[in-house]
Amino acid sequence: xxxxxxxxxxPARTVQITLDCPDPHxxxxxxxxxxxxxxEPPPPGHASWEDALEAFGVPPxxxxxxxxxxxxxxxxPRLFFQRSEGPVPSGRRVHLDVRAAPxxxxxxxxxxxxxxxRRLQALGARLVERHEPSPPLERGHLVLSDPAGxxxxxx
Numbered sequence: 001x002x003x004x005x006x007x008x009x010x011p012a013r014t015v016q017i018t019l020d021c022p023d024p025h026x027x028x029x030x031x032x033x034x035x036x037x038x039x040e041p042p043p044p045g046h047a048s049w050e051d052a053l054e055a056f057g058v059p060p061x062x063x064x065x066x067x068x069x070x071x072x073x074x075x076x077p078r079l080f081f082q083r084s085e086g087p088v089p090s091g092r093r094v095h096l097d098v099r100a101a102p103x104x105x106x107x108x109x110x111x112x113x114x115x116x117x118r119r120l121q122a123l124g125a126r127l128v129e130r131h132e133p134s135p136p137l138e139r140g141h142l143v144l145s146d147p148a149g150x151x152x153x154x155x
């Protein structure tokens with residue numbers, strides 16, 4: 001399905017809502033209970049997130065850096081929680097992640113994000129930051145602001 005925006009067509013995108021917080025797992029449990037959501041299941045081939053994070057080589061002290069909850073019916077947005085200690089420099093605690101490169105990795109992922117960034121810049125967005133991929137958890141993303149200054153990520 002394509003959408004028309006400022007004379008351009010693009011596939012419909014999904015979004016996730018991202019919340020910065022000091023304890024991602026605890027906040028994920030709260031929102032799962034509050035919304036009737038569930039913790040996001042571990043990747044295929046892993047019985048638990050602990051098993052997956054161990055296999056990915058994530059050190060124990062970094063295993064609560066992020067968490068997510070999903071709507072079991074698949075209709076509501078994914079809520080993503082990322083560790084942030086103390087005040088956030090930009091003052092933002094909640095932002096949208098525009099899922100522009102699902103399933104892509106490394107250079108292919110960043111190229112897709114850059115292409116979408118150029119399209120959005122033509123519509124009035126501004127590139128704020130570029131975050132390079134940093135395995136095992138970081139896949140790389142771009143931070144932009146919309147024409148009114150609201151920050152969002154291309155993920």
